[in-house]
Amino acid sequence: MSAPGAQGSGGTAGSPAISIIVPCYNEVANIAPLVAKLETALEGRHWEVIFVDDNSPDGTTEAVRAQARQKSYVRGICRVGRRGLSSAVIEGVLSSSAQVVAVMDGDQQHDETRLVALIDAVADGGCDVAVGSRHVEGGSNAGLANAWRHALSNGGIWLAQCFLPVKLTDPMSGFFAVRQETFAAIAPRLSGAGFKILLDLLLSSAKPLKVQEIACGFRPRVAGESKLDTLVMLQFVALLLEKFSHGLVPLRFVAFCLVGLAGVGTNFGVMHLVRFFGVHFSVAQAVGTVVAMIVNFVLDNNFTYRDRRLHGQRCVWGLLVFMLVCSIGALANVGVAHMMYAQSYRLDEASLAGAVLAVVWNYTMSSTLIWRPR
Ligand SMILES: Nc1nc2c(ncn2[C@@H]2O[C@H](COP(=O)(O)OP(=O)(O)O)[C@@H](O)[C@H]2O)c(=O)[nH]1
Ligand SMILES: [Mg+2]
Incomplete structure (x- = not known):
């Protein structure tokens, strides 16, 4: 099978073969640089980026629109009166008609040069989900802000691993690729709350998903602020509880x-x-x-x-x-x-x-x- 969206295979008619889904909230300074990075990383592929913004007050919506007016491969979804990373990703993926979707943060922390490897791993049929991992050889989570964030991340990984049906070194990763139809089939069972959409996906699938990990770096934030707060951490624990009780405890x-x-x-x-x-x-x-x-x-x-x-x-x-x-x-x-x-x-x-x-x-x-x- 040829790479999805390779010129000559996917062609340029119809919807792109690859959608990059980017949840973003108050990321105005990151939109244009991220688009530029994607242009370089995905050169030669037929792709689009879908920003899902929750009506950010800092002008992110306008920044996305400004890009979209000039570039047909930039799309934006603006949600009003809603908040949430996971639910934003779900809506972005469901709005895509591509073969493969990749999810990444909008703050340039994920290494976009690993996108092609993630996308091809899924498109080759070798796995259902390709995960950008900071914890396999060659990966790094050096971009986490401080020792507290490192401890939180490691604690969360350990906790998540206790519940996971598959072996995964970085279940907390927000950087992964999956076939759109696979995601869409699981979507009705997703909890959709909180930050951990990959974990939600893995825990909600009726049959264990085949996962491949790809080493990936995690850069420090260059602009804007992290939105991870106490509530997000509570939502993470509650997500595990909900999934562990098979939805009995929403x-x-x-x-x-x-x-x-x-x-x-x-x-x-x-x-x-x-x-x-x-x-x-x-x-x-x-x-x-x-x-x-x-x-x-x-x-x-x-x-x-x-x-x-x-x-x-x-x-x-x-x-x-x-x-x-x-x-x-x-x-x-x-x-x-x-x-x-x-x-x-x-x-x-x-x-x-x-x-x-x-x-x-x-x-x-x-x-x-x-x-x-x-
Ligand atoms: N649409 C949407 N995006 C969000 C929300 N919260 C966080 N994000 C985005 O999700 C990505 C990861 O969030 P971030 O705060 O950087 O998390 P951290 O990297 O774990 O500190 C960034 O692109 C954020 O802008 C939200 O409520 N809605
Ligand atoms: Mg971040």
């Missing part, structure tokens, strides 16, 4: 429960603070509950449902509905616990059953009434 539910725990802590802290000023327990507890609900709403709006975040008036309306939903949840909690206790269940069993019911109720209502999928 990622969003794990996040919702974690936020709920923060709410319990808030309620407790505020109640004690208010009591400190000599206020009656019932009043102090009521103040603690209201503050906890507001804190929970803000955390859920920014983390759990970050991709469906409410703004402005919808945010105020959402908070009111959230407080109503949680109040009903709390009543149901007390009611069920009381009923079970009256039927001679043990105190902690009754209390746990009430709490579980309330969490499931709050989660279901929040997901359907407040943060509806758009």
